[in-house]
Amino acid sequence: MKNMQKMAAFAKRTTLEIARDPLTLFFGAAFPVILLLLMSLIQANIPVDLFRMESLAPGVMVFGHAFITLFAALLIARDRSTSFLLRLFATPMRASDYLGGYLLPLLPLALLQGVLLYAVALLLGLPFSVHLLSALGVGLLCSLIFVAMGLLFGSILSDKQVGGICGALLTNLTAWLSGVWFDIKLLGGAFGAVARALPFYHAVEACREATAGHYAALPGHLAVVLAYAAVLMALAVWCFGRQMQEK
């Protein structure tokens, strides 16, 4: 019971720190919504299959989740650099309390992001169906990759490095290699192979298939996503554990 209280207290702190950061509101909510609006305008003038709302909304949702990595990694890296974690490591909190306290608030954040984007997408013409609920669930599973990367990068990088690697590199990787903005199939060759070897493309495809109600196509994509999430999470937990042992 006491351990639950420790984790809950820390999770509340994580929630408040992220929710009160203007960066979260802009990149977590406003920016993906702006992208959705802009692309729907382009679609209205020059129709492209990829930018139909059924394709665009799931893609932007996954792209938006990439910013969760940035929020989480920045918070953890700052906690390390300001000795906030050092102070907490001297309390009776256990490794599981930290991990739960950092990770658990990020999942509702990812879900909220998905709900917001699909709500805007509905206003922009996405037909309502019960499949949208399963798309939100699949989106939540896909967010595990980004949550794990947040913990991993926050544990090994400085806050300045996090800005470059998660803010610039990762968001670009997610944009280029996920098939949100252009069809990976058209590129073929090495680019396509790299995209298919990474989880971002599969995350977007899984969310698109779920939105369309094509559940038979889900397991193949989700298997890649969840395998990456498991490996990244294990690596992140190991790196964070090392931080705890030798702070």
Next chain:
Amino acid sequence: MNAIEARGLTKRYRDKTAVNQLELTVGEKEFFALLGVNGAGKTTLIKMLCCLSAPTAGEASILGHDIRRESEQVKTLVGISPQESAVGGNLSVRENLEMLSGAYGMNRAESRARAQEMIDALHLEQVADKRAKTLSGGWKRRLSIAMALVGRPRVLFLDEPTLGLDVLARRELWVLIRSLRGQTAVILTTHYLEEAEALSDRIGVMKEGRLVAAGTAEELKRCVNAETFEDAFISLAGGIQ
């Protein structure tokens, strides 16, 4: 029972010995200041005693609990205010204190009550609902000490608590630190000699990872035949004759 006992405590990094065969005894409720130039090993020593860094050799105990084998018990007995203020910037003073109370396993009601107790005891009322990142350096340090006290520690480590503060803020913090006398053992590291002299029962001087001398300011002066405490410190820590 002594608050701290260290025997042959050593911390080696790949190319440096930060703490070297250190011997230290601090009594229960004693106020002990640790002086030393940068890199003398003060912060590394504190990290080991708080179970934040494993010793390479030697042993140490906090109120009889071994820092290696009984780290869980040790962590319930110590509180630390690190060199940097180390507060949650987007949380209010009250929220920071409640969060730390939760980290010690207190439930929501207990956390609220404990946070209010600390706000009253450390005179934080006027900033209680302000976000920590908006506070001045002096208030942040006051909050940092309050956070270190939340778990009712029996051994409190204050790592350079007045570093970078102006004279007025430093003196205000001295009053606060003095008020802890008799409640808990306090280990204070500082670069300000007058601070160590004014606040502590005994002073230890660290040099290159070793505790080269410990005693009252008068005893340290006599030890090296110095006229002033500053001369004594320079003689012990710097080696300049």
